[in-house]
Amino acid sequence: MSSTEDRRFEVLRAIVADFVSTQEPVGSKALVDRHNLGVSSATVRNDMAVLEAEGYITQPHTSSGRVPTDKGYRQFVDRLSSIKPLSQAERRGIAQFLDGAVDLDDVLRRAVRLLAQLTHQVAVVQYPTLNASSVRHLEVVQLTPARLLLVLITDSGRVDQRIVELGDVITDDDLAALRDMFVGALADKKLTDASTAVAELPDTAPTHLRNAVLRVATILIETLVDDPQERLLLGGTANLTRNVQDFAPGAGFPGSLRSVLEALEEQVVMLRLLESAHDNGRVLVRIGEETNVEEIRGTSVVTTGYGAAGTTFGGMGVLGPTRMDYPGTMAAVAAVARYVGEAIAGR
Incomplete structure (x- = not known):
């Protein structure tokens, strides 16, 4: 040049x-x-x-x-040569804030609040997508001789608890056999593969256990199959009002602040933008019309994926006016995503 x-x-x-x-x-x-x-x-x-x-x-x-x-x-x-790193104090503050979380929900709530505070924009965090997760552990607890509690834990920190009514009483030996059967079928499998393996278990189960295995398998498959309604957490929506001038007609904004808020409320818009950002360590910046969403055409969206060990659990990012501090915002999104991935993987 x-x-x-x-x-x-x-x-x-x-x-x-x-x-x-x-x-x-x-x-x-x-x-x-x-x-x-x-x-x-x-x-x-x-x-x-x-x-x-x-x-x-x-x-x-x-x-x-x-x-x-x-x-x-x-x-x-x-033309930014690289994402500027946060200061050591900022990085230490992020780590300490997230380390205090008690579970997955708390990690994500803290992350979205922190990201909104760091960037002064609207922060968005997607709950871990089930199809990207693997089974970490299945616990089978006998509540009564004919009732079980299933606790399924994924590598993304998601915990699901389900009650199974067996219909008939089973012995301790049968419970141990049933537990071994399901734990063996689920071990370290992606949830999509795990649901297939579980669906095949009733066909190979001992005759006297087939009904119990079928009931457990039915409940587990409902848990393992990805929910089409992905969940988002939003934080800092009020930050948009600090920049209300950026959304005024005279500022060249093609829509309105109301249209942006409505798009955020719909969630499907942000989910689509986050889905295309599932690449750990890579920060994606869409400016204005690059979002390809009419309602938010006058905004910029900065997103990245979060996860660990090469697996992406979900996406996160911020939305704000095109007049934003891009270097600082990109650095904050990248740093919080990294620490969120580490926090979830370490649980």
């Missing part, structure tokens, strides 16, 4: 930084005064004219300064 192009990118970077900070259109004199660009005001004005002609910045009002366009934000994000 030529030195002229590098200089123009520095001008763009300065415009992005100032507009994110002040929400005011940026003029050439302000750029020269605030940033050590090493060139005259005339050169900066020429560079701004080129950037505007190429669609990276625009002039919202006559005789005003310039603001970045979606294309300008995209160029800025693409």
Whole structure:
């Protein structure tokens, strides 16, 4: 890239930084005064004219300064050499906050609250998807001679408890045989494979146990089959009101704050965006129309996957106005996702 192009990118970077900070259109004199660009005001004005002609910045009002366009934000994000790391104190704070969680629900609630606080945007965390999980443990507890409690634990920290009415009393020896049968079928299998293995057990069970095995298998399959209604946790929705000017018609936003809130409430919109971000360690940034969702076209969505040992449990990220601190937001999303994956895997 030529030195002229590098200089123009520095001008763009300065415009992005100032507009994110002040929400005011940026003029050439302000750029020269605030940033050590090493060139005259005339050169900066020429560079701004080129950037505007190429669609990276625009002039919202006559005789005003310039603001970045979606294309300008995209160029800025693409030119980030790497995600800036959080400070050691910030990383330590994240780890300590998440380590205090008592279960999966608590981990995710803490994560979404923390991410909203760090970024000052709306934070979204997807519950671990069952089809990406494996069975870690199955506990079979006899509550009465004819009633069992099944406790299924996945490697993503999800815990399901189900009661099984056997219909008939079974002996301690039969209970041990039934437990061994199901534990052996489920051990370390992905949930989709585990449901298939469980479905085959009644056909191979001893005749006197077949009814009990069928009842247990029926309940387990209901637990193992992925729920099509995935769950999301939202945090920091009120942060949108801090940036209400960004969603005003005069700000170039094609929708309204209400349309964004309605899209968040529907959840299916965010689920679709999170599903495509299931790649641990890779932060995906969609700016404006790149979301391909009419209701949130004037926002940016920063997402990544969380998990451990090469397995992605789910997605998380933030949504906010296109005028956001991209380096800081990307760093926060990446860091919280990493610690959430470690916290869940360690349970």
